[in-house]
Amino acid sequence: MKIASPLITHTLFTLGPVPITTPVVTTWAIMAVLTLGAWAATRRLALRPSRLQAGLEVIVDMISGQIRETMDAPPAPYLPLIGTLFIFVLVANWSSLIPGVEPPTAALETDAALALIVFGATIFFGVRAVGPGHYLLTFAQPSLFMVPLNVVELFTRSFSLTVRLFGNVMSGVFMIGIVLSLAGLLVPIPLMALELLTGAVQAYIFGALAMVFIGSAIGEASQREAKT
Amino acid sequence: MHINWWTLALQTINVLVLVWLLSRFLYTPVLAAIAARQAAADKLLADAEAARVAATAQEATLKARTDAFAADAERRRAEVQAGADADRARLLDQAKQEVADLHKEAESAAGEERKKAQATLEVDAATLAGQMAAKLLDRLPGDITTEAMFRALVDRLATLLKEERDRLATGSLQVITPGTLSDQDRARFGFALAAALPGLTAPVFAVDPELIAGFELRTPQMVLRNSWRADLDDLLHALREDAHARTG
Amino acid sequence: MNWIHLVSILGAAFAISIGAIAPALAQGRAVAAAMDAIARQPEAASTVSRTLFVGLAMIETMAIYCLVIALLLLFANPFA
Numbered sequence: 001m002k003i004a005s006p007l008i009t010h011t012l013f014t015l016g017p018v019p020i021t022t023p024v025v026t027t028w029a030i031m032a033v034l035t036l037g038a039w040a041a042t043r044r045l046a047l048r049p050s051r052l053q054a055g056l057e058v059i060v061d062m063i064s065g066q067i068r069e070t071m072d073a074p075p076a077p078y079l080p081l082i083g084t085l086f087i088f089v090l091v092a093n094w095s096s097l098i099p100g101v102e103p104p105t106a107a108l109e110t111d112a113a114l115a116l117i118v119f120g121a122t123i124f125f126g127v128r129a130v131g132p133g134h135y136l137l138t139f140a141q142p143s144l145f146m147v148p149l150n151v152v153e154l155f156t157r158s159f160s161l162t163v164r165l166f167g168n169v170m171s172g173v174f175m176i177g178i179v180l181s182l183a184g185l186l187v188p189i190p191l192m193a194l195e196l197l198t199g200a201v202q203a204y205i206f207g208a209l210a211m212v213f214i215g216s217a218i219g220e221a222s223q224r225e226a227k228t
Numbered sequence: 229m230h231i232n233w234w235t236l237a238l239q240t241i242n243v244l245v246l247v248w249l250l251s252r253f254l255y256t257p258v259l260a261a262i263a264a265r266q267a268a269a270d271k272l273l274a275d276a277e278a279a280r281v282a283a284t285a286q287e288a289t290l291k292a293r294t295d296a297f298a299a300d301a302e303r304r305r306a307e308v309q310a311g312a313d314a315d316r317a318r319l320l321d322q323a324k325q326e327v328a329d330l331h332k333e334a335e336s337a338a339g340e341e342r343k344k345a346q347a348t349l350e351v352d353a354a355t356l357a358g359q360m361a362a363k364l365l366d367r368l369p370g371d372i373t374t375e376a377m378f379r380a381l382v383d384r385l386a387t388l389l390k391e392e393r394d395r396l397a398t399g400s401l402q403v404i405t406p407g408t409l410s411d412q413d414r415a416r417f418g419f420a421l422a423a424a425l426p427g428l429t430a431p432v433f434a435v436d437p438e439l440i441a442g443f444e445l446r447t448p449q450m451v452l453r454n455s456w457r458a459d460l461d462d463l464l465h466a467l468r469e470d471a472h473a474r475t476g
Numbered sequence: 477m478n479w480i481h482l483v484s485i486l487g488a489a490f491a492i493s494i495g496a497i498a499p500a501l502a503q504g505r506a507v508a509a510a511m512d513a514i515a516r517q518p519e520a521a522s523t524v525s526r527t528l529f530v531g532l533a534m535i536e537t538m539a540i541y542c543l544v545i546a547l548l549l550l551f552a553n554p555f556a
Contacts, residue, residue: 005551009232021235027242034246038254045261047268053261060258079259080251088246104239109232113239117247160537167540168533174547201533208530 006174009107023104030091030104063207070208071215078214081121085114086207093169093199096176097192103199106173111166115158118210122154126217138217161209168202350464357460361440365456370407377442378417381454385424388452395449397425404436404444406455417443484553488546495542502535 011019041052049057063083067075092105104110126135139150172195179188365373385393403417414433422428436444442455510528514521 005547007547007552009235011232018234018238019232020238021232024235024238024242027239031242031246031249035249035253038250042253042257042261045257047261047265049261049265053258056254056258057262060255061262076259080247080255083255084243084247084250087250088243107235109235110239112231113236113243116236116240117243163541163544164537167537167544170547171540171543198533201529205530205533 004177006106006170006177007108009109021107021109022102023107023110026095026101026104027092027110030088030095034087034091066208067211070211071218073215073218078125078211081117082207082211082214085118085210086203089114089165089206090200090203093203094196096169096173096195096199102173103169105165106170108162108166108170111162111169114165114206115162118161118213119154119158121210122213122217125214129218135217157209157213161206165202165206168198172198346468350468354460354464357464358438358440358457361456361460365441373441374405374409374413377454377456378420381443381445381452382420382424384452384454385421392450393425394427396445396447396452397428400447401425401428401431402434402446403431404434404439404446406435406437406439406441408435409433421445480553480555484549484555488549491542491546491549495539495546499535499539502538503532506531506535 009021009023011021012025013020041056044050045053060079060083063086064075064079067073067078067082071078089105092103092110094103095101096103096106105114123135126138129135130138139147141150172191176188176191176195179191385396388396401421403421409417418431421431431445439455439457440460442458444455444458445452506528510524513524517524
């Protein structure tokens with residue numbers, strides 16, 4: 001029995017010099033579904049909410065509340081990024097429910113892209129909060145000896161963010177694939193249910209960690225601002 | 229293992245585009261809707277608060293008006309009460325007055341009645357006495373009583389003051405008797421009178437059976453009663469005085 | 477099947493075994509502490525269990541790291 005490697009992404013076709021892989025196409029599909037769904041749901045928003053509108057408002061309100069609690073800041077500037085990360089990771093993880101679809105988050109490139117965005121957003125919001133000079137000074141907190149550690153941490157936590165999401169989703173897909181090849185019909189269902197739970201928890205953890213990173217960047221900056 | 233850098237770049241762009249798309253199509257409208265509902269709720273609360281304040285003010289006004297009405301009603305009631313009291317007192321007084329008047333009137337009417345009855349009684353008594361006296365007199369010869377009464381008249385004349393005698397004498401004297409006197413008697417009595425009343429002109433004789441017995445001298449100025457009728461009247465008068473003195 | 481393949485398979489099995497034992501102990505401790513906390517404060521059960529789930533997922537990530545290493549050894553061995 002030959003088991004296919006879960007670490008390889010398949011190129012579907014090439015667009016000029018650009019190879020288009022399966023995760024990219026799946027991501028496009030997810031983007032289209034999310035955007036069309038959001039457009040259709042928010043097309044007719046009323047003061048007296050429908051059931052759908054009430055659900056949307058609950059979701060948005062919940063994410064805003066989480067941002068406010070975790071980052072201790074007004075949620076408006078961070079809501080699009082954090083909310084989109086959470087919703088996209090959740091939908092991508094759960095897309096494994098559709099037969100024949102491999103979740104894009106099971107590919108290392110997608111997770112690396114998400115972590116890269118969080119990395120960039122951390123620096124962007126930190127710089128925006130206090131300016132570039134002050135933001136660089138935060139790496140020397142609490143003392144100058146901490147600078148290498150802080151810089152290394154900046155990269156390692158992005159890397160761990162990538163590998164955590166990738167490992168969890170990929171291992172789930174891999175395990176279900178193995179069990180499916182061994183047993184067939186109904187046996188993988190408990191594993192799929194566990195995969196749903198893991199996917200939701202990982203989406204929440206990804207969003208929460210992004211909040212913590214950005215919050216620590218602007219928090220240190222604002223603490224330093226208050227000190228000076 | 230190899231990292232497909234094209235895929236990494238595409239996925240990064242994809243996610244950034246998705247961030248923009250969802251921000252455009254999901255978060256902005258939903259947040260706007262939430263803000264609109266918040267604003268509406270705030271407005272509603274403000275309106276409700278304003279309405280409550282207005283209602284409180286109106287209630288206060290109404291209460292003040294009601295109080296004013298109540299005070300007015302109380303005042304009017306007091307006024308009416310006072311008026312009624314005054315009216316009642318006045319009516320009571322009036323009624324009392326009327327009752328007193330009626331009482332007095334009735335009393336006076338009763339007194340009048342009594343007086344009238346008394347008078348009638350007296351008249352009856354006088355008539356009766358007259359008739360009795362006449363009956364008694366009938367048992368005596370007329371001359372005796374006439375003589376006696378004439379002597380009494382002459383005695384009376386003697387007791388009068390001179391002015392009174394003069395007045396009797398100068399007036400056109402009328403001599404009243406109960407029965408018709410004979411000419412002889414008339415002459416005799418005329419002389420006797422002339423003796424008693426100096427300057428007497430010839431008297432005129434007249435008859436009045438009411439006298440029963442005796443003489444009466446009448447002039448336009450004065451009357452000298454000397455008859456049983458006069459005596460009976462005096463007696464009745466004295467009896468009445470006695471009765472009044474006893475009852476009064 | 478040269479010796480590098482053999483060592484890779486043994487290394488993968490060793491990595492998975494270590495990656496199963498240590499997170500198992502850690503998760504056991506975490507669950508025990510959470511049960512203790514819930515027994516002490518039943519009204520905080522929802523908060524505690526939410527935090528427990530996140531913590532368990534974090535701990536499980538350690539096992540996942542080991543799994544990734546094992547899969548790298550098996551399917552993407554740079555020396556094979």
